[in-house]
Amino acid sequence: MTVLDMRFVPDPILRRQARKIGKVLPRMKKFIDDMIETMHAEMGVGLAANQVGSLQKVAVIQLPDWEEPLILINPEITRQEGEREVEEGCLSIPGYRGMVKRSVSVRARAIGLDGKIIRIKADGLLAQALEHETGHLKGQLYIDHLVTPDSLYKITHTAEDDSEAEDEAEATEANPPDDTGSSPDRPGSSLEDKAK
Numbered sequence: 001m002t003v004l005d006m007r008f009v010p011d012p013i014l015r016r017q018a019r020k021i022g023k024v025l026p027r028m029k030k031f032i033d034d035m036i037e038t039m040h041a042e043m044g045v046g047l048a049a050n051q052v053g054s055l056q057k058v059a060v061i062q063l064p065d066w067e068e069p070l071i072l073i074n075p076e077i078t079r080q081e082g083e084r085e086v087e088e089g090c091l092s093i094p095g096y097r098g099m100v101k102r103s104v105s106v107r108a109r110a111i112g113l114d115g116k117i118i119r120i121k122a123d124g125l126l127a128q129a130l131e132h133e134t135g136h137l138k139g140q141l142y143i144d145h146l147v148t149p150d151s152l153y154k155i156t157h158t159a160e161d162d163s164e165a166e167d168e169a170e171a172t173e174a175n176p177p178d179d180t181g182s183s184p185d186r187p188g189s190s191l192e193d194k195a196k
């Protein structure tokens with residue numbers, strides 16, 4: 001399997017409609033396997049074909065607690081109910097997250113690699129992923145659904161991690177380990193007692 005090259009905003013392919021697949025051919029399996037490999041490598045919960053430079057109407061989804069990915073050929077949302085605000089990000093828009101409007105629950109239909117129809121009723125993260133990935137295949141991005149234009153923000157992981165590390169260092173200096181062993185309130189004293 002191969003990790004495919006990701007396409008990022010403003011690559012025009014992210015704004016193009018995917019083409020419906022007429023027949024599921026055996027060679028599609030290789031491409032879809034590569035999409036799955038790429039989604040895993042990028043640590044995403046979903047990936048649409050135009051994010052890796054193809055206009056085939058295919059998406060893959062794998063929620064964090066799933067053992068197997070869901071392969072969706074020609075996926076369509078057939079019903080949307082309710083409205084909620086959720087935080088979202090996209091592998092094609094690295095370094096940003098935003099608050100978007102999504103449905104509370106959706107129904108979707110697709111075909112699997114075996115050519116059989118898949119019907120899905122979903123809420124929560126799966127509903128969000130289905131709306132996100134079918135959106136990609138229509139040339140849409142989550143930034144089209146922002147709650148307000150300023151609901152998009154930069155994420156600064158490195159800076160956060162650094163400051164956390166500094167905080168820890170300071171905390172250690174402020175509370176040097178007490179090795180006198182005389183205080184009865186000392187955490188771990190009960191463990192020591194048991195060990196004796």
Ligand SMILES: [Zn+2]
Pocket residue numbers: 089090091092132136
């Ligand atoms: Zn995306």
